[in-house]
Amino acid sequence: MVDAMSERAAARNFGISRKTVNKMVNHTAPPGYQRKDRPVAPKLGAFVGIIDQILQDDREVLKKQRHTACVFR
Numbered sequence: 001m002v003d004a005m006s007e008r009a010a011a012r013n014f015g016i017s018r019k020t021v022n023k024m025v026n027h028t029a030p031p032g033y034q035r036k037d038r039p040v041a042p043k044l045g046a047f048v049g050i051i052d053q054i055l056q057d058d059r060e061v062l063k064k065q066r067h068t069a070c071v072f073r
Contacts, residue, residue, distance in 0.1 A: 007025065011018040023031075041048070058066040 005013070007018055007021045011021045014021075054067060
């Protein structure tokens with residue numbers, strides 16, 4: 001009960017889920033999204049080590065001979 005209104009009545013009044021009302025009552029700020037596991041790359045996953053080694057080796061060669069890539073990890 002919050003402000004003499006049950007969670008069920010608040011959900012009906014605002015047109016949202018009872019679970020959403022429960023989350024709003026329990027948290028002062030939204031908890032946000034948190035990833036449980038690292039993202040899976042099934043097609044590229046087997047080659048990540050090779051690609052990282054190529055990019056590591058490129059740091060030792062001349063700038064014009066390097067491979068280029070963006071790392072988003």
